[in-house]
Amino acid sequence: MQFMLLFSRQGKLRLQKWFVAHTDKVKKKITRELVTLVLGRKPKMCSFLEWKDLKVVYKRYASLYFCCAIEPEDNELLTLEIIHRYVELLDKYFGSVCELDIIFNFEKAYFMLDEFLLGGEVQETSKKNVLKAIAAQDLLQEEETPQGFFDDHGLG
Amino acid sequence: MPAVKGDGMRGLAVFISDIRNCKSKEAEIKRINKELANIRSKFKGDKTLDGYQKKKYVCKLLFIFLLGHDIDFGHMEAVNLLSSNKYTEKQIGYLFISVLISASSDLMKLVIQCIRNDLVSRNPIHITLALQCVANIGSREMAESLSIDIPSLLVSGDTIDSVKQSAALTLLRLLRTAPELQMGEWTSRIIHLLNDQHMGVVTSAASLIEALVKKNPEEYKGCVSLAVSRLSRIVTSSYTDLQDYTYYFVPAPWLSVKLLRLLQNYPPPEDPSVRTRLTECLETILNKAQEPPKSKKVQHSNAKNAVLFEAINLIIHMDSDPNLLVRACNQLGQFLQHKETNLRYLALESMCLLATSEFSHEAVKKHQDTVITALKTERDVSVRQRAVDLLYAMCDRTNAEEIVGEMLEYLETADYSIREEMVLKVAILAEKYAVDYTWYVDVILNLIRIAGDYVSEEVWYRVIQIVINRDDVQGYAAKTVFEALQAPACHENMVKVGGYILGEFGNLIAGDPRSSPIVQFQLLHSKYHLCSPSTRGLLLSTYIKFINLFPEIKPQIQEILGSKNNMRNPDVELQQRSIEYLQLSSKATADVLATVLEEMPPFPERESSILAKLKKKKPSSVAETAIETTKEHKAMPAAQINSDGQPTLQISSPSSAGSADLLGLDIGGMSAPVDSSSSGGGGQSASDLLVDILGGPVPGGIGGGVGVGTTNGLDSSGLTVGAEENFLKFITKLNGVLYENDLLQIGVKAEYRQNLGRVGLFYGNKTSFQFTQFTTSISCPGQLSTHILYK
Numbered sequence: 044m045q046f047m048l049l050f051s052r053q054g055k056l057r058l059q060k061w062f063v064a065h066t067d068k069v070k071k072k073i074t075r076e077l078v079t080l081v082l083g084r085k086p087k088m089c090s091f092l093e094w095k096d097l098k099v100v101y102k103r104y105a106s107l108y109f110c111c112a113i114e115p116e117d118n119e120l121l122t123l124e125i126i127h128r129y130v131e132l133l134d135k136y137f138g139s140v141c142e143l144d145i146i147f148n149f150e151k152a153y154f155m156l157d158e159f160l161l162g163g164e165v166q167e168t169s170k171k172n173v174l175k176a177i178a179a180q181d182l183l184q185e186e187e188t189p190q191g192f193f194d195d196h197g198l199g
Numbered sequence: 200m201p202a203v204k205g206d207g208m209r210g211l212a213v214f215i216s217d218i219r220n221c222k223s224k225e226a227e228i229k230r231i232n233k234e235l236a237n238i239r240s241k242f243k244g245d246k247t248l249d250g251y252q253k254k255k256y257v258c259k260l261l262f263i264f265l266l267g268h269d270i271d272f273g274h275m276e277a278v279n280l281l282s283s284n285k286y287t288e289k290q291i292g293y294l295f296i297s298v299l300i301s302a303s304s305d306l307m308k309l310v311i312q313c314i315r316n317d318l319v320s321r322n323p324i325h326i327t328l329a330l331q332c333v334a335n336i337g338s339r340e341m342a343e344s345l346s347i348d349i350p351s352l353l354v355s356g357d358t359i360d361s362v363k364q365s366a367a368l369t370l371l372r373l374l375r376t377a378p379e380l381q382m383g384e385w386t387s388r389i390i391h392l393l394n395d396q397h398m399g400v401v402t403s404a405a406s407l408i409e410a411l412v413k414k415n416p417e418e419y420k421g422c423v424s425l426a427v428s429r430l431s432r433i434v435t436s437s438y439t440d441l442q443d444y445t446y447y448f449v450p451a452p453w454l455s456v457k458l459l460r461l462l463q464n465y466p467p468p469e470d471p472s473v474r475t476r477l478t479e480c481l482e483t484i485l486n487k488a489q490e491p492p493k494s495k496k497v498q499h500s501n502a503k504n505a506v507l508f509e510a511i512n513l514i515i516h517m518d519s520d521p522n523l524l525v526r527a528c529n530q531l532g533q534f535l536q537h538k539e540t541n542l543r544y545l546a547l548e549s550m551c552l553l554a555t556s557e558f559s560h561e562a563v564k565k566h567q568d569t570v571i572t573a574l575k576t577e578r579d580v581s582v583r584q585r586a587v588d589l590l591y592a593m594c595d596r597t598n599a600e601e602i603v604g605e606m607l608e609y610l611e612t613a614d615y616s617i618r619e620e621m622v623l624k625v626a627i628l629a630e631k632y633a634v635d636y637t638w639y640v641d642v643i644l645n646l647i648r649i650a651g652d653y654v655s656e657e658v659w660y661r662v663i664q665i666v667i668n669r670d671d672v673q674g675y676a677a678k679t680v681f682e683a684l685q686a687p688a689c690h691e692n693m694v695k696v697g698g699y700i701l702g703e704f705g706n707l708i709a710g711d712p713r714s715s716p717i718v719q720f721q722l723l724h725s726k727y728h729l730c731s732p733s734t735r736g737l738l739l740s741t742y743i744k745f746i747n748l749f750p751e752i753k754p755q756i757q758e759i760l761g762s763k764n765n766m767r768n769p770d771v772e773l774q775q776r777s778i779e780y781l782q783l784s785s786k787a788t789a790d791v792l793a794t795v796l797e798e799m800p801p802f803p804e805r806e807s808s809i810l811a812k813l814k815k816k817k818p819s820s821v822a823e824t825a826i827e828t829t830k831e832h833k834a835m836p837a838a839q840i841n842s843d844g845q846p847t848l849q850i851s852s853p854s855s856a857g858s859a860d861l862l863g864l865d866i867g868g869m870s871a872p873v874d875s876s877s878s879g880g881g882g883q884s885a886s887d888l889l890v891d892i893l894g895g896p897v898p899g900g901i902g903g904g905v906g907v908g909t910t911n912g913l914d915s916s917g918l919t920v921g922a923e924e925n926f927l928k929f930i931t932k933l934n935g936v937l938y939e940n941d942l943l944q945i946g947v948k949a950e951y952r953q954n955l956g957r958v959g960l961f962y963g964n965k966t967s968f969q970f971t972q973f974t975t976s977i978s979c980p981g982q983l984s985t986h987i988l989y990k
Contacts, residue, residue, distance in 0.1 A: 149265065
């Protein structure tokens with residue numbers, strides 16, 4: 044996979060994960076182009092597009108579009124399922140995930156993605172294992188809760 | 200405000216809410232700038248921030264960046280976070296760095312040092328964080344510094360499974376950035392990872408191995424049998440065996456697909472037991488597709504079909520078992536009419552590949568009607584496009600007329616973005632499978648009529664080439680073109696073609712009063728003013744040809760040639776032509792005129808430039824449908840380098856009767872100077888190229904290149920401009936094409952190590968004839984002979 048973008052129906056980018064190195068300018072350009080392309084698709088059209096020399100697979104979940112760019116040799120149907128698996132993971136973790144969860148906890152969305160995909164390839168396909176790893180991270184976060192946190196909340 | 204998960208940073212959540220509540224873009228920017236100033240002062244401030252604060256601010260910066268604003272500070276603080284012992288701080292530090300730090304930053308060395316520390320820390324969680332960061336950035340510098348640490352982590356017995364799987368994919372990322380990394384010493388252990396009992400490890404390792412295999416298939420051959428056995432274990436397992444790795448009742452779909460992809464890098468296994476096992480596997484997958492689905496959910500069918508499609512890809516790749524191929528074809532045929540668009544799309548795509556295999560070509564043709572219906576009724580343009588590709592692939596002599604007819608019909612309503620490609624394809628098909636060339640002429644003229652704008656030059660050059668080469672179709676062409684020109688709104692390309700053909704063959708229809716010479720002339724001239732200068736130039740040439748063919752209308756034509764508009768036309772070419780033609784027509788005698796304007800001789804056969812253009816546009820679709828097969832004779836004799844260091848070639852003229860083969864010698868090492876000071880030779884071969892257009896001597900007074908030359912210039916597959924540029928490029932490149940013309944292509948592959956060099960020269964025969972008496976020799980000019988020893 045070369046990159047994954049999550050954006051809303053209004054074209055606001057909620058998450059961008061790049062697995063290849065591009066300059067910021069190029070990234071912005073690519074994002075703009077793809078967002079326009081995908082938002083212009085009608086509902087009954089098929090989920091695959093050809094764009095430049097890549098294939099783009101997209102799926103809409105409620106108000107968010109999940110869009111992945113893969114190489115020509117990759118399997119499109121499976122990429123659809125990668126998207127679905129990621130949504131399942133987020134759903135399990137946040138409990139009925141919605142767009143707001145991803146906005147406010149964007150760093151968790153990135154951590155989840157890193158456990159599932161690495162370097163653009165599928166790393167761990169067991170839902171249990173990925174969620175276990177994230178839960179372990181959260182546990183560590185709790186243990187580390189320092190004084191600063193209480194300061195923020197106006198306590199102690 | 201929605202609750203933040205875990206004990207997240209509340210300050211961050213407040214900030215995000217503020218931004219979202221901003222009513223306008225300006226308010227948002229104002230809020231952001233306020234925050235940026237705040238953070239800047241905190242970072243510069245005297246009070247050292249504790250880890251939590253630092254983390255919070257770095258995270259805010261990250262959020263601002265992701266909104267689309269530029270961040271130019273905070274990197275140092277992020278790097279500091281890396282050395283913290285607290286997991287969450289490290290985590291945010293790494294996240295910031297992965298997203299924001301470019302590979303060329305000065306901080307990179309520091310970052311790599313922190314990563315290294317974490318890698319050896321023996322704390323799996325820290326190791327994983329570091330690995331993820333490396334995989335996300337994957338810069339060259341990282342690849343070079345960590346090229347030993349990561350593989351050893353991967354194969355070490357101490358490493359736990361989750362770290363192993365991250366290490367595998369991190370290594371893959373590094374290999375993609377720096378393909379020259381040597382993995383030799385770990386080969387067998389990496390292959391062995393396919394047998395690991397942890398499926399996550401196998402999944403990651405499979406991707407790594409595929410990349411290594413692509414680089415070096417021989418070395419990794421051992422993985423084939425392992426992959427096959429793993430695959431068969433998965434495919435035959437029941438859905439409870441693999442527990443959490445079963446996805447909606449499909450066992451380990453991602454791993455299955457990866458293994459199937461891996462196997463596509465090798466030919467069918469030679470070992471019979473492995474081969475049988477693989478065939479059984481594939482049959483099981485095909486069988487499962489026929490069983491009723493275990494779940495109504497689309498995820499189940501997607502996963503199942505993903506495996507199925509990949510298996511079909513493998514079957515096509517192996518191309519060895521007719522039974523499997525036909526089954527695959529039938530399966531795809533079923534999908535062609537599936538109600539889900541995605542499946543129809545993929546079925547059309549895969550069938551394209553099947554159509555090119557000889558075993559299944561016939562089976563594919565059975566679905567012709569379905570495909571044609573799809574072309575007409577599909578609502579999604581990308582699906583229609585696939586249908587066009589498939590029709591192109593399945594076209595052969597028996598169904599060419601029908602398919603071309605359908606494609607022409609589709610062209611009338613097709614999307615503009617795909618028209619040019621379709622035009623090229625129709626032109627190629629028409630030419631390749633034309634039994635009756637009058638049909639071919641009709642098709643091309645129709646093409647011009649329907650999609651004139653998209654008919655590129657190569658297409659109509661080609662039709663003219665063909666008409667000129669074939670006597671039987673010339674009269675028909677002239678007549679058809681004449682009729683086409685009578686249409687009120689006529690595309691400019693039609694005028695070009697019509698002008699040229701009437702100029703050459705107008706005499707064939709001049710007998711009929713409806714197309715008498717004066718009528719022809721007036722018809723053409725009526726379009727004259729509507730055309731671009733280059734077309735007008737062509738028409739002027741046609742007019743002079745008319746003067747030769749039909750002396751009776753000479754005065755009218757001369758009047759046009761001499762008109763003020765032409766003689767003083769701002770376009771220099773037009774001016775020149777009209778003046779010169781006028782002179783030619785008045786001064787030259789009838790004989791001279793006839794010789795000058797003799798009929799165009801037949802063009803030599805060569806690879807269609809249309810095909811070359813299509814290949815450039817869509818390299819994937821032109822696999823086997825080359826019009827002329829070019830036989831590559833791989834012999835490696837040396838080139839003759841004459842005394843001033845200029846390479847020239849002595850080739851005897853090709854003869855079709857020859858049966859003598861090229862020398863099948865394989866001359867390995869020899870060194871020849873790639874002398875930077877010598878310029879490339881003129882390298883003219885003995886082929887008769889279409890340089891001399893006019894049939895005979897040109898009387899003085901006519902400027903070079905009387906106009907008709909423009910229509911003969913066939914680009915791509917013609918001459919490369921002198922060997923000079925090509926020769927000089929070998930100063931910096933080791934491989935490439937040295938020289939190319941219509942008969943021959945010479946490629947060079949050179950290798951130099953200290954004082955030894957090896958140069959290989961490859962000669963490719965581009966004609967369909969065999970070369971006889973092809974000789975080459977090598978000689979070392981002048982002073983170089985004392986400097987160089989060659990064998």
